[in-house]
Amino acid sequence: MEDYSPVVFSGAKNQLQKYFDVKRLKASTLPELEQQIASVVGNLLRTDLNKLLHILYRIDVDEHQVKIALTSASEEEVAFRIARLIIKRELQKVQTRFIIKQR
Numbered sequence: 001m002e003d004y005s006p007v008v009f010s011g012a013k014n015q016l017q018k019y020f021d022v023k024r025l026k027a028s029t030l031p032e033l034e035q036q037i038a039s040v041v042g043n044l045l046r047t048d049l050n051k052l053l054h055i056l057y058r059i060d061v062d063e064h065q066v067k068i069a070l071t072s073a074s075e076e077e078v079a080f081r082i083a084r085l086i087i088k089r090e091l092q093k094v095q096t097r098f099i100i101k102q103r
Contacts (some may be wrong), residue, residue, distance in 0.1 A: 004030075004091055011094040012087065019055050021092075034083050041086070042079035050083075060083045060093075 004012075013025050020040050027033035029065070044052035056066055069081035087103060 004061050004095065005098075008091060008095045011098070012090040015090055015094065016086070019059060022100070030087070033087060036082065037086055038076075038079040038083035041082050042075060045075060046081060052059055056086070059086055059089050082083075 009030075013027060016033075017025050020037070022040060025033060025036050027036050029068070032062060037078060041052065044055075056063075061082075065085050069085060070078055072078045072081055
């Protein structure tokens with residue numbers, strides 16, 4: 001993933017906290033955020049797939065990419081691939097909002 005400004009990263013992290021209903025994501029880098037989101041996604045894969053699918057829909061993650069991610073060999077790899085898709089999409093949305101506000 002490319003580098004994002006601290007404002008965009010923070011905004012995306014805040015939105016992800018709301019989507020996943022977690023108190024505080026402590027990540028300060030993209031790999032840390034990926035690890036934390038992958039953990040939450042892995043838990044939802046095991047316990048509440050409908051909630052995960054609802055979150056993916058709300059975030060507007062590409063359905064085709066999710067289907068590809070679900071074909072991974074292990075549950076852990078599935079969680080990481082989906083986490084990357086989620087983070088990438090949320091960063092795109094926050095960055096777009098930030099650019100529009102600047103105009």
